[in-house]
Amino acid sequence: MGASLSIDYVTHRFSPSAEPTLKDIDARIEPGQMTALIGRSGCGKSTLLHMLAGLLIPSEGCVRVNGHQISSPSAKWNMMFQKASLYPWMTVQENAALGLLFAGHSKREATRQVDALLDMVGLHDKKKENVQSLSGGQQQRVALARSLATNPEVLLLDEPFSALDAFTRSALQEEVPAICRERGITMVIVTHDIDEAITMADRVLVMSQNPGRIVSELPVKLPWPRRHMDVGFQTLRDELMQQFKGTDTGLSGRDAQSSQPADSKAESAA
Numbered sequence: 001m002g003a004s005l006s007i008d009y010v011t012h013r014f015s016p017s018a019e020p021t022l023k024d025i026d027a028r029i030e031p032g033q034m035t036a037l038i039g040r041s042g043c044g045k046s047t048l049l050h051m052l053a054g055l056l057i058p059s060e061g062c063v064r065v066n067g068h069q070i071s072s073p074s075a076k077w078n079m080m081f082q083k084a085s086l087y088p089w090m091t092v093q094e095n096a097a098l099g100l101l102f103a104g105h106s107k108r109e110a111t112r113q114v115d116a117l118l119d120m121v122g123l124h125d126k127k128k129e130n131v132q133s134l135s136g137g138q139q140q141r142v143a144l145a146r147s148l149a150t151n152p153e154v155l156l157l158d159e160p161f162s163a164l165d166a167f168t169r170s171a172l173q174e175e176v177p178a179i180c181r182e183r184g185i186t187m188v189i190v191t192h193d194i195d196e197a198i199t200m201a202d203r204v205l206v207m208s209q210n211p212g213r214i215v216s217e218l219p220v221k222l223p224w225p226r227r228h229m230d231v232g233f234q235t236l237r238d239e240l241m242q243q244f245k246g247t248d249t250g251l252s253g254r255d256a257q258s259s260q261p262a263d264s265k266a267e268s269a270a
């Protein structure tokens with residue numbers, strides 16, 4: 001079951017004399033909800049996500065998980081980064097099992113549990129291979145299996161697919177929310193890509209910059225899986241673009257172009 005998240009009037013300065021990076025951020029995320037945080041580069045998305053992970057403590061305000069103020073990381077709220085951060089000398093299976101071993105499970109039990117997850121993420125034939133022999137997309141799948149192995153209540157994703165090819169990205173954008181829905185995991189994803197936000201989330205929070213604030217919110221009430229060519233998808237994309245234009249968070253031309261349908265991105269990559 002997913003956890004509730006509460007961001008209570010968070011303001012953050014990286015040094016006491018600095019201007020705030022984040023200002024008066026106040027938001028609730030319900031158990032099992034999937035939320036995308038979007039905004040310009042440098043607006044503070046990753047900073048906020050690190051706070052949700054317990055990796056950074058806000059200067060003012062606090063973050064609560066299930067009502068409890070968090071002050072350190074936990075296996076219950078796992079974070080996935082742009083780069084998979086795997087141990088290169090270990091096999092796929094050993095990397096995926098690490099969280100369970102740290103949590104005190106026996107090697108046998110950890111291996112049994114991760115085997116099922118590696119099957120689920122499509123790595124059934126790679127379990128004994130060294131992770132260095134895997135592609136970037138396959139390595140990110142190992143990181144996903146490792147994140148899911150400890151049965152987290154919250155999955156925090158920091159642009160996890162931005163380095164992947166269009167086909168792999170598109171597949172994972174569909175698979176990850178399906179896994180979270182099936183397991184009831186609360187998910188928060190940070191992204192620059194409007195299409196990724198609509199594809200993966202049931203709610204989009206738009207951030208401004210200098211200081212970073214949540215300036216608007218858009219529910220995504222489209223059926224799963226999301227289809228980029230659907231009229232509802234395109235309407236939401238237009239609406240989010242308008243919201244950007246109405247704030248100082250406007251996407252750059254490149255980001256705006258990157259929000260074209262993934263299908264067409266995949267076609268051009270091919």
Ligand SMILES: Nc1ncnc2c1ncn2[C@@H]1O[C@H](COP(=O)(O)OP(=O)(O)OP(=O)(O)O)[C@@H](O)[C@H]1O
Nearest residue numbers: 014021039040041042043044045046047048190192
């Ligand atoms: N450890 C730090 N010390 C000082 N300033 C920092 C630190 N980490 C981040 N910042 C600053 O805080 C601001 C927000 O950074 P953050 O990485 O959260 O933005 P972001 O929206 O995630 O950007 P991007 O989309 O480019 O990853 C930036 O101006 C950054 O330089």
